[in-house]
Each structure stands twice: as C-alpha cells, then as structure tokens.
Amino acid sequence: MDRLKVAVVADYAEEGWASMDLVAEMLAKRLTSLHQDAIDARLIRPRFVRPLTRFASLRGSKSAFNAERALNRYLLYPLWLRQQRGKFALFHIVDHSYSHLTNHLPPDRTIITCHDIDAFRALLTPSRGARSVIPRAIASRILRGFRRAAMVTCVSQATRNAIVDNGLRSPLTTVVIANGVDAVMSPEPDVLADSAAENILGRRDADAPEIVHVGSTEPRKRIEMLLQIFAGIARTFPNALLIRVGGGLLPEHWRVAGVLGIKDRIVIMPFLERKVLAAVYRRAAVVLLPSDAEGFALPLVEAMACGRPVVASDLPVLREVGGAEASYCSAGDVIAWIQTACAMLNRHDDRDRVRARTEWASRFSWDTYSARTVEVYRAVADVASGKTTTLSVQSLEPTTE
Structure with a gap:
C-alpha cells in the first residue's frame, strides 16, 4: 500500500x-x-x-x-x-x-x-x-x-x-x-514538573485548598460565575486559592473580584507546558468548569486523568466526556456549585475514587x-x-x- x-x-x-x-x-x-x-x-x-x-x-x-x-x-x-x-x-x-x-x-x-x-x-x-x-x-x-x-x-x-x-x-x-489525553496527565508524581509547579505556587498547604480552572476568558467560560463560586467557597475555606491557568483576567473580571473581596486569593498562570500543567492538576483540591457551552472540554478529562475531582456544568457534552466520575451542577446555579464544591473539599478522596477517575479518562x-x-x-x-x-x-x- x-x-x-x-x-x-x-x-x-x-x-x-x-x-x-x-x-x-x-x-x-x-x-x-x-x-x-x-x-x-x-x-x-x-x-x-x-x-x-x-x-x-x-x-x-x-x-x-x-x-x-x-x-x-x-x-x-x-x-x-x-x-x-x-x-x-x-x-x-x-x-x-x-x-x-x-x-x-x-x-x-x-x-x-x-x-x-x-x-x-x-x-x-x-x-x-x-x-x-x-x-x-x-x-x-x-x-x-x-x-x-x-x-x-x-x-x-x-x-x-x-x-x-x-x-x-x-x-x-x-x-x-x-x-x-496526553500520557503526562497522571496522578503519579513527576519530580521535575512538580518542582516547577512548586516554584510558581509555593509548597502545597493542606489548609489552603487550591481550586483550579483551566481555559480561556471567552464569555462561554463564565469567568464571572467562577469568581462568584470561589467567593462562596472562600467563605467556608478562607485560606483557599483560585488558580487560573490560561492567562490573565479581563478588567471586568478584576472588578468583580474586587467587589467579592477575593483579588488577593487569585493566582494567574499562563498556558503551561503539559507536564507542569499536570503537576498543577495534581495539586488541585477540586477543578471547576462552569462553562455554559463546550465542544469537548479537555481540562475535564485531563483533571480526571490526574485523579482529581471535577465539578462541571450539567451539559450533554460534559456528561459525555466526564461520565459518572465527575460531578455536575446546572450552569448558572451558583449556590449549587458552592455547596457541591464545599462537599468535595470536606470529603476524604480515597484511592478508589482516584482509580475510578483515571480509568474513565484512560478511554480517551x-x-x-x-x-x-x-x-x-x-x-x-x-x-x-x-x-x-x-x-x-x-x-x-x-x-x-
């Protein structure tokens, strides 16, 4: 041939x-x-x-x-x-x-x-x-x-x-x-990549849960809602950090963050080299995807490949990609998102849950x-x-x- x-x-x-x-x-x-x-x-x-x-x-x-x-x-x-x-x-x-x-x-x-x-x-x-x-x-x-x-x-x-x-x-x-899903997306440690993430974010602190969002600031990503959700989480977990991977926020987003009183709890990161991104996922207490429209949503399955819990908008495509191993909330229902994320932060994430997520992600x-x-x-x-x-x-x- x-x-x-x-x-x-x-x-x-x-x-x-x-x-x-x-x-x-x-x-x-x-x-x-x-x-x-x-x-x-x-x-x-x-x-x-x-x-x-x-x-x-x-x-x-x-x-x-x-x-x-x-x-x-x-x-x-x-x-x-x-x-x-x-x-x-x-x-x-x-x-x-x-x-x-x-x-x-x-x-x-x-x-x-x-x-x-x-x-x-x-x-x-x-x-x-x-x-x-x-x-x-x-x-x-x-x-x-x-x-x-x-x-x-x-x-x-x-x-x-x-x-x-x-x-x-x-x-x-x-x-x-x-x-x-890139093979580097894994729950297994990578010394160099984990060290690179630590150089940017500091040493991981169990009392300061890291809430991660990966993606652009396009309107459909609902960044203003992400900020509202994080503000609600921060009321229960005052040391929590919002890690935003994908570039800086827009001026209107910073205004919302200022009103919510969370500007000093937000860490902005650019789009990262894949191994370092995997290291950031591994640090995440929970990954949030509050988009109101997606075509696939790679961050959803990448986070699961790294064994991390995800809360995503209840959209057909996100259920298709995340299956039963992710949690879902109605797009726009801020209270439900806060409650679901906080419940995850209060829950012990055992090996069975981690394994179930990685096994699901392995099909991609x-x-x-x-x-x-x-x-x-x-x-x-x-x-x-x-x-x-x-x-x-x-x-x-x-x-x-």
Whole structure:
C-alpha cells in the first residue's frame, strides 16, 4: 500500500489557541510515530505576517492584531495554501474555524475536525443591527468551506448532534473521533514538573485548598460565575486559592473580584507546558468548569486523568466526556456549585475514587484518535482516487462496548 501524503493544516501559532495547537501537534506526532508505514504526515502553516508592527503607535494594539489576524487568516493563508495543493494527497484542517481554507483546496481530498459550532453562531443566532454584517459574512465563508469538505470528524457526539440538528452537514459525512489525553496527565508524581509547579505556587498547604480552572476568558467560560463560586467557597475555606491557568483576567473580571473581596486569593498562570500543567492538576483540591457551552472540554478529562475531582456544568457534552466520575451542577446555579464544591473539599478522596477517575479518562487516547483518523484518511482517499464510489461512515463508527 502506498503511503498517503497528508498535510495537517494547523492554526497560526501566533493566535495562541492552545487547544487547537495541541490537537495538531498530537495528531502529527502520532501519525509520524505510529502510522509512518501508511501515512507520510507533515504539519503545515504559513508564516504569520505582521505589517502593522512597523508602526510604533500600533505595536501591542489589540485592534492592530485583529486586523493582522484577518489579513493572515482570510487572504494570506489561502494564497499560501493554494501553492501546496499539488504536494499532498489529503489535507486535514484541524480547526473548523479555518474551514474557509477548503474553498482553496480540492474538497474531495479535504477533512475538517469540528470542535464546536461557535464559528457558525452568527448565522444560527444572528444578532440585530449593522454590526452583524461582517460576522455573518465571515461565518458564511467558513460554512461554505465546511460544507464542501469530504468528511468532518467531530470531537464529541454532542458536537456531531449540533452539526446535524442545525443542518450544517449530513450525518453521512460526519463521524465522532474523541480527543485524547496526553500520557503526562497522571496522578503519579513527576519530580521535575512538580518542582516547577512548586516554584510558581509555593509548597502545597493542606489548609489552603487550591481550586483550579483551566481555559480561556471567552464569555462561554463564565469567568464571572467562577469568581462568584470561589467567593462562596472562600467563605467556608478562607485560606483557599483560585488558580487560573490560561492567562490573565479581563478588567471586568478584576472588578468583580474586587467587589467579592477575593483579588488577593487569585493566582494567574499562563498556558503551561503539559507536564507542569499536570503537576498543577495534581495539586488541585477540586477543578471547576462552569462553562455554559463546550465542544469537548479537555481540562475535564485531563483533571480526571490526574485523579482529581471535577465539578462541571450539567451539559450533554460534559456528561459525555466526564461520565459518572465527575460531578455536575446546572450552569448558572451558583449556590449549587458552592455547596457541591464545599462537599468535595470536606470529603476524604480515597484511592478508589482516584482509580475510578483515571480509568474513565484512560478511554480517551491520542493513539486511538490517530488510528481512527487514519481510517478516515483511507476512506476519503479511496473515494477521491475512484477505488470506491460512496463515502460511508458506518464502518468508521466506534464499536459500542
């Protein structure tokens, strides 16, 4: 069997989407290490151009970066990618918000991974007024490419259901391939990583429980609610700390923290190297995910892989990912979240609970992710080459246990 040359089409690194970069990196590494006999994979992305940085007054400006981001995403990346079309048998766009790139690729040889349907919200729930024109135009361009691709892999059944229910794709050309969990996410100590976390956070104090949240500050992450929950926890556990991994809070969040009197109890950490992130998870008394929308939620299963208790919003996708080993509260019910988290902090976390969490998390594997993705590659390639006439996802569906 000839090796398939596959381009793993990644986001611009400068955009800083840690989860998207992780998926691209993990997929490319597994394809290279585990499937090199069948797949010749290369992670590709063009150089991010910064034309506005030459103007001193615009350096560091958010509006300037957004303008450069639009230039690179919607003009320069497509132009560059058109030059790559003859170099690969298949193209795999790992972030659905880059689906517009399909408009510049052979659609019958393009696969897209969809993480959620946020990129299409401007069309599905359009806002009123002139401001909606540009977001709708961008969403339309992305959706056009999304619909043209030969196959869409979805990171969860909930994401696939949302795609199909909203008429974005046919169920016949969508398949679920769940994200994996990095092997470094483990309850077992790692001396160097644990030491690195201790250098940042100080020595772990049993009387100062660490409440951990990992993720961005996008509105759907409900950071203001996270702060309210932590303030309630701090009333019972006054020495508690809120560890926020994923960059600084927005000014409005700090204002809320000031009103709640918890500003001095918050520790801000950037997106961390994976081993150090695992060390931070291992220190957590409880991990909170109060989001009101998710496509998969890697922090949920990563925390469980490290053996730590998690409270997550009661969303279908989070129940799908967290199973019976996580705890759930209604999104927005602050009192229920406080009560549940405090109950966890008062409960002895025995070995059986830790083992149950890690066993559940072990079903999410990047090895499995890459193996099932290779199956999709072969199916798409067979149709594109004329070996078969119909692309069927039935054989690609995971076997139910």
